[in-house]
């Protein structure tokens with residue numbers, strides 16, 4: 475049946491099954507090269523948030539990696555919707571990835587073989603935006619194409635673990651003292667009433683949430699500045715915010731165990747509130 479029956483149903487290349495039973499071939503190039511791209515989006519009451527933006531970024535990532543994925547957005551959306559509908563939770567995080575092909579291991583692209591689609595969704599409550607979080611600073615040792623949402627996430631995995639081991643929510647990456655983003659989120663700062671974040675170049679993932687916060691700030695008459703900032707400027711910010719699909723906009727109050735920020739909480743809360751309102755009205759509009 476297609477009922478909302480499970481909490482752990484997944485999909486791979488045409489088959490829906492409980493995640494424990496869902497297997498993918500060892501020769502899926504995602505397994506041994508991470509040769510693929512992914513997206514993650516919020517699903518509230520079985521309705522998508524910002525689906526168009528996520529599909530558009532997926533197409534960009536696929537194009538960068540020259541992965542042919544002939545499925546239409548309509549067909550893909552139908553599969554994503556079914557994956558979400560089969561999960562009971564009213565508040566989900568839906569993940570999907572596209573890998574290049576299933577083929578014998580050779581570095582160059584295989585002569586034949588089609589892209590593989592893996593989808594799963596699970597109940598994840600919306601983040602609590604109240605408490606100021608802790609972050610650590612780490613050198614950004616990732617590659618030169620962080621704008622591609624590639625499956626190769628080892629530096630991000632190691633950074634997230636390092637943050638966790640120090641009781642922190644995130645790691646802030648910097649290249650020679652210039653802040654790029656976090657291990658799985660973007661970083662925004664408030665200084666003298668201006669919202670500032672690194673430019674959307676190849677050093678960061680162009681976050682959907684980042685773009686929405688910039689849009690909301692402009693609507694509220696808050697000036698925005700998309701120029702890179704240093705660690706010193708970050709430590710001197712009035713407020714810092716981690717943004718992502720799952721985090722929405724989390725305030726940061728400690729960097730490497732030192733207290734920072736808390737100097738423009740009114741504007742911080744105003745932006746968070748406006749974002750949540752925009753989020754819920756978008757979900758409403760998808761009825």
Ligand code: PMP
Pocket residue numbers: 655656657658659660678679680681682683684717718719720
């Ligand atoms: N940067 C990185 C490295 C990410 O992995 C993510 C997504 N988890 C983001 C930023 C935030 O992107 P979005 O707002 O689209 O979730």
